[in-house]
Amino acid sequence: MQKYIKTLQPLLSEDEHEKIKKIVEKFAGEGGLGRKLQLYLLARREKLDNWAYEYWLKDLYLNYREPIVINSNPGMVFPPRKFTTILDVARFTARLIDAALSHKDILNRKALPIERATSREPGQPLCMAQYYRILGCCRLPGKVTDSQYVAELPNDNEQASEHVVIVCRNQQYCVPIQAGDRGRLNEDEICAQLLYILDDAPCQSNITPVGILTGWKRALWAEAREDLMRDEKNRRNLELIEKSLLIVCLDEALPASFNCRLQKGGKGFMAGNRDESNLAHQMIHGGGFQFNSANRWFDKTVQLIISGDGACGLCYEHSMAEGVAVIQLIENLWKQAELLPTASEVPSNVGSHLPPPEKLEWFLEATDLKRIEDASQVVDNLVKDLDFQVFRFTGYGKDFMKSCKVSPDVFVQLALQLAYYKLYGKLTATYESASTRRFLLGRVDCIRSATPEALEWVMAMSQPKEETDYDIGNKKVTFHLVSDDRKYELWCEAVKVQTKEMVDNILGHGIDIHLLGLREAAKDTCPTAATPLPELFTDPSYRLANKFLLSTSQVSTSTNSFMGYGPVEPDGYGASYNIKTDHIIFCLSAFWSSEVTSTSRFAQSLEESLNAMQVLLNRPNGT
Known part of the structure; x- marks a missing residue:
């Protein structure tokens, strides 16, 4: 509760902060x-194995009723x-599918090596549960709350049957790639x-x-799915999709004019004449x-996306696993x-003994077609509303941050705070995900970067x-309201507190999961509508x-790839970052x-902030 009070301090007026102190005292005090x-x-x-997991999963994902796309x-x-x-x-797609099948075999044998923490009490084993909930799994829509289909692992020495679903030109095809009676398809056969x-x-x-229905509001999609299930053919189609190992989306390239705008920072890579922001929109x-x-099934945990112009990527449903597991x-x-070496043409007789892929045929009534039309409009409006850009900051990267003896993650989090403040003259509640995999079924807690x-x-x-009006010789002297030495002292204090906040979270001492638990416990113990929640959770301060107007996460990759997502609030920002050796x-x-947000203005402010931080830390005696 004391941490919660401190968290609110930069966000509230003095009177509001005094009020929340009294509310906390009443809630947490004796009696x-x-x-x-x-x-x-x-x-x-x-x-329970993990008292918080079900609370967290429903609150963050399964109870969410808006479209999950974006x-x-x-x-x-x-x-x-x-x-x-x-x-x-x-050929390339076949190799990805073949590699996924080999990985699923490791999972089926429960042979995935256990990872261990490399810092902050290194050596602790990390929970691997989410690694087993990626392939063969799917989110299922519900009218009130969603659920999950999680594939069961086969018994020892049992040959599992596996299939993938390929989506091409908005049509779904089922391709069995492993069967108990005939083994698995080879690369040529999949190709x-x-x-x-x-x-x-x-x-x-x-x-x-x-x-397109999977991009609709969850309750509406649930109702549409329920009606589709009345037909036996549709029911089988849905089961094939939901139980597939993964989905491959064979896409058409977006036009270069899509999201046409001046891209800030280094250009990065391109597909044809399409820039990175255009590619990100596609994924x-x-x-x-x-x-x-x-050409998607947004409920599916893994959708590999391959476009004819060479654009490649992934769209993934977030409830099953965190980015670190999926990216790996x-x-x-x-x-x-x-x-694998470059392969030749597929021999003409390869796969001739196999039946062709099964095209999934749907039985649709007029109400289903109207729903598809309505869902399309909702998705289109979301797509048109997304202001997204990839910004490569090339001034410096991880090496410089480490030379300042600062965690690169802490460094970037403080840069984001400075960028936001420069635009809005205040801080906002900031979410950064912190892995809690040191605990069984642990997923993430929230690192709060907007500290006093x-x-x-x-x-x-x-x-x-x-x-001032003072002249020394022929020069006019400029005085700063705050000296650079003082700025550096404040920087060191901010780094110290942010580092502690980060470590506290990964070691299980964050406040958000605990607060969520107390709130849900109040609902469990006083489940009637006549019994209000404690004032702590009904006060506007909660x-x-x-209200995370800045939703952030470090998404590290070993390749030159990157991951992005939409904001979580109408007036908010999403900001993922991938810190490389010499750029971000x-x-x-x-x-x-x-009317208040703009990724172009935020990128500009972020660039100015990162440059100002370098100047501060590079000055004599500054580090």
Whole structure:
């Protein structure tokens, strides 16, 4: 509770802060309801593997009722491939599928090595549960709350049957890639199946783009799915999709004019004449109904995306696993596919003994078609509203930050605080995900970067220069309101506090999961509508503390790839970052409909902030 009070300090006026202190005292003091709720959580801990997991999963993901496209699902961009023929597309995709099947075999044998912490009490084993919830799993829509289909691992020595679903031109094809009676398909056989799809899909008419429904509001999608399930053929289609190992989306390239804007920073890589921001849009949402947004199944944990112009990436559903687990898997698949030597044509007789891929045919009524139309409009509006850009800051990277004896993550978090303050003259509640995998079923807690110490530092850094009337010789002297020495002292204090906040979270001493538990415990113990939540959770300060206008995360990759996502608030920013040796890749997002946000202005402020920090730390005796 004391940490919570401090968290609110930079966000509230003095009167509001005094009020929350009294509310906390009433809640947490002797005889307060908080003490009883804490006992409830302690009892819950004794009964469950992880007392918080179900609370957290529902609150962050499954109870969410808005579309998950842009609002929840991240997109990942890989360096583009050079495809010269349709065979190149099929061959590379076949290698990814084959690598995924090999990885699933490791999971089926429960042979995935246990990872261990490398810092902050190094050597602790990390929970691997989410690594087993990536392949073969799917989110399922519900009218009130969603659920998850999690594939069961086969029994020992049992040959699992596996299939993938390929989506091409908004149509789904089922490709069995491993069966108990005939083993697994080899690369050539998978490639032949993909070539069949790439040849067949453009010839189809009366296409029914059912996939767009997965981008609709969750309750509406749940209702639509329920109606689809009444038909036996539809029911089987849904089961094949939801239980597939993964989905591969064979896309059409977005036009270069899509998201046409001046991109700030280094250009990075391109696919044809398309820049990185254009590629990111394709991976996050597909570009709208006119392009690839119906060529998706947004509920599926893994959707590999391959475009004919060489653009490659991923869209993933977030409820099953964090980015670190998904990125590690996908990067391994990519590396395996790239290491193999260039292959020749697929022999003409390869796969002739196999049935062709099964095109999933849907039985749709007029109400289903109207829903597809309505869902398309919702997705298109979301796509049009997304203000997204990839900003490569090339001034410096991890090496310089470490030379300043500062954690690179702490460094960037404080840069984000300074950038926000320079634009808005205040700080906002900031979310940064912190892995809690040292605990069984642990996922993430929230590192809060908007500390009182950060506020003092950014205020000092943002002070204007004040000129005096004093002249020394022929020169006019400019005095700063805050000296550089003082700015450096405030910087050191902000770094110290931010570092402690980061370490506290990964060691299990964050406040957000605990606060969520106390709130849900109040609902569990007083479940009637007539019994209000404690004032702690109904006071406006609680909403303010959880209104993350700055939603951030460090998304590290071993390749030159990056991941981005949308904001979590209408007037907020999404800001993922990938810190490389000599540069930083930022993926910045906002909504055009907001009158207060702009990724272009934020990128400009971020660049100025990072440069100002370098000047401060490079000055004599500054480090």
